[in-house]
Amino acid sequence: MTDQTAILVEGLRKSYGRHTALAGLDLSVRAGSVHGVLGPNGAGKTTAVRILSTLLSADGGRAEVLGVDVLRHPDRVRPRIGLTGQYAAVDERLTGQENLEMFGRLYRLPSRVARARAAELLERFALTEAAGRQAKTYSGGMRRRLDLAASLIMAPAVLFLDEPTTGLDPRSRQEMWRVIADLVREGTTVLLTTQYLEEADHLADRVSVIDGGRVIAEGTTDDLKRQIGGDRLEIVLAEGDDTAAAAEVLTRLGSGTATVSVEDWRVSAPVAGASVLAEVVRSFDELGLTIVDVGLHRPSLDDVFMTLTGQGATSGDVGSTAGVPAGAAPEGSGPGRKGPPAPPGQRSGGDEQDLVKA
Amino acid sequence: MSALDLTPVAGRGRLFWQVADAWVMCRRNLIQTWRVPELLVFATIQPILFVLLFTYVFGGAINVGPGVDYVDFLMPGVFVQTVVFGAMLTGIGLANDREAGLVDRFRSLPMSRSALLTGRTLTDLVRNAFIMLVMLLVGLAVGFRFGDTNVLAVLAGFGLMLAFAYAFSWVSAVVGMSVSGVEAAQSGGMIWVFPLVFASSAFAPVGSMPGWLQAFAKYQPVTTTVDAVRALFLGGPVAEDLLVSLAWCVGILAVAGPLAVRAYRRGTAR
Known part of the structure; x- marks a missing residue:
């Protein structure tokens, strides 16, 4: 997986009624790299991620993840991707361990493996001590880490991070960055949406700036900065x-x-x-x-x-x-x-x- | 990355996973119910209040015919009213999951598309069975007695009410998956329930209503189910009401089930 394309998007379109969310989006993400999608609220970042992670249908265009057509074969894509959205999507009433075990079972791991994998991930994200506590007692940063752990259960080849640090305090943000950087070192391809230039600067190899549902600039963060002076x-x-x-x-x-x-x-x-x-x-x-x-x-x-x-x-x-x-x-x-x-x-x-x- | 073998279990059929995933979801909801016992307590207190209120406040004023105690007439009505009102919780629970972003997470997993809904409605079935048991005990304490009937008929009565409750949970699931949030699920879940419950034979005989209302009240699902349960609990001809009620259950499920799953599949724009 060196020069392969992990995510390919061509002319992707999506409208909600009269509102156009994506007006022909193009993206190409090399396997093993971090690609930042930068844009203001309403630019179409989340819509793009939702389509790529099989949550939303598109009106037209092409979207492939790991060579599989997302729009036509979502079932084949799901086992190989991870998704962490803007909300920490964990069950508040379940403990950290129970949450991860549940998601493991839903990924169809044998129950023994699901249990061991949950413990392994809790350890990795410094949540072992909180493993037996209900997620509603967790701090914002801990929740996001638990959420990220949930999307890593199958060690997915492609990870979608939709504004992973929005609403976090600076320390928790730094922690998330460190964790994400570790994943990238292990070879995970990451598509990251963010509103923060600093975040893209810190994590992304390449950046696409989108506005009004299409890409208005693309390149490394250095390219981007040179372009804006x-x-x-x-x-x-x-x-x-x-x-x-x-x-x-x-x-x-x-x-x-x-x-x-x-x-x-x-x-x-x-x-x-x-x-x-x-x-x-x-x-x-x-x-x-x-x-x-x-x-x-x-x-x-x-x-x-x-x-x-x-x-x-x-x-x-x-x-x-x-x-x-x-x-x-x-x-x-x-x-x-x-x-x-x-x-x-x-x-x-x-x-x-x-x-x-x- | 991991020392574990992360190969998923393979080679099982679709049905196996529908059941297995639904069980995982059901277990999760049962744990929630267990950890927030207040909700269950409130859900039980309300029907108990209805039993006491109707027996002691309205009971004297409502004439249900010669030789019938109002409390005996009332109990099947309150049972059915309770499960229909309680069905709302299915939609609220699902709307909650949606707001928390959990539904999106589930939808991004390779799990069965019906599991979340089946798991939720099955949990609500268990909850309904528990609440009915508590209500039965309260009813017996205020003078309710089974009439000229037998154990099998009584069990059939409870079975019918659970089937009815299950069907309505799916209607509520459609509401929960379609409306914009928890609050909408709360109010949207109430509107269609009121006319069904009160323009029925649950609390007063249909014969006492104006003619135009009787036409609706006589054949609607709550009335036929209440009448069937009444006959099963107190004795009397049961066949017609039982068949109509079962037909309602099957019909409601056949429509609401696919609609709810479709709403889940389609997801929502955010």
């Missing part, structure tokens, strides 16, 4: 300093044209990484420019959607559109922008960029 270095100078000279330095050292906000002595430019910071500081020093504030802003999911679904700003040199506040253009006119929540632990760059004028 990467990091942005922003420096506030002391009042009266020479902003034009500062902009010249930033343009030379950064990866795009610097923009200047005259009222507050602010200059900013896209940069390739934090490494240029030292050189910028030295150059400013030589020119006698005083740095009051400095910040490196990573692109947030907001930026991804502003750039990919919004109009105009495509180069990452967002501030250069004549006289228009950078963030405002897509927000006012872009139908694609649905305002996903900013991922925790990551600053949204949007508000800073609003201040930047050409």
Whole structure:
């Protein structure tokens, strides 16, 4: 299973009444890789996962998992996939052990094997101590781990994770990431949907950004970031300093044209990484420019959607559109922008960029 | 990944898995019932209140004919009313499973497509049998007596009521699998039940109702079942009502069963 395609989706369509959830979705996931599907609420992520995991029929198009047509032979797909949805789908009144044993039986394992497998998975997910307690007493993180354990009973070749960390606290999220990374090391193919760029960044080899039921960008997370302009270095100078000279330095050292906000002595430019910071500081020093504030802003999911679904700003040199506040253009006119929540632990760059004028 | 041999059991027929999976589901529901005994207690208290209320409050005002004690007339009615009302719990339980995301999980497993529903309705059958037993004891305590009948007829009466309860559980399953959530299952489960139970011979003789209502009340499933059970418990001609009631049970199951399974297969958009 090296260069094989584990999941193949072509022109997949699905509508609910007049609402179009999928408008010709294409996906190709290499076996053994993690593929992130990134998009705002209502983009069609969950619909895609529901169709691929045999829960929903499609209106048209092709969907194959492990070479089997999901739409025509769901029975043959089910034993080989695992699914962890947005809800921790475990029985609250059963204990952890009882839950996993039950799912094992429903996968048709002999009862002795189902019991042993349950214990094995509880151990693996650090739930052995809680094995005899009803799942309703579990914390959010424990529930998600139990839920994930349930989808791993058959050691499936393909695992669907539909927003596996939505609603978890940062620590539980980190824990989930670690567990998922372990699975991937063991060779499981993972299709991951998420609203968090950071999550895709952390886990996914490749990412498809979807909006309005179709893919609007595809590539590695690095590709994606390059496409939306990467990091942005922003420096506030002391009042009266020479902003034009500062902009010249930033343009030379950064990866795009610097923009200047005259009222507050602010200059900013896209940069390739934090490494240029030292050189910028030295150059400013030589020119006698005083740095009051400095910040490196990573692109947030907001930026991804502003750039990919919004109009105009495509180069990452967002501030250069004549006289228009950078963030405002897509927000006012872009139908694609649905305002996903900013991922925790990551600053949204949007508000800073609003201040930047050409 | 695992030291265990994760090969599923193979080479068994479809029917085997329908039964085996349904048993796994039934067991799960029984454990739930056992761990939340309050629900069972409440489900038992309500019919007991009905027995006491109708016997002591309305009983004096309702004339059921010469030589018949109201409590004897009432008990078969309360039994049937209880199982019909109780059927609602089937739909609520399924709506609960749906809200918890469990139905989606089950649907993604290679298990039988009818197992969740069969397991649930069988659990409710066990629950109904238990509640009936408690009610019978309360009835006997307030003066209910079997009439000119025999043990076989009495057992047949209880058997008929359980079959009736089972059929209605499936109707409730259709509601539970189709409506949008638990609350909808609660209210949606009530609406169709009220006219069936009260426009019937359960609490008052059909002959005392206006003519246009009698036409409905006489032949509807609750009346025929109550009348058949009455005849089996108290004596009297039974054949016609028994046959009509059984036909209702079979008919309801034949329609509701496939509808419920279809709703399960199709799933819901979220």
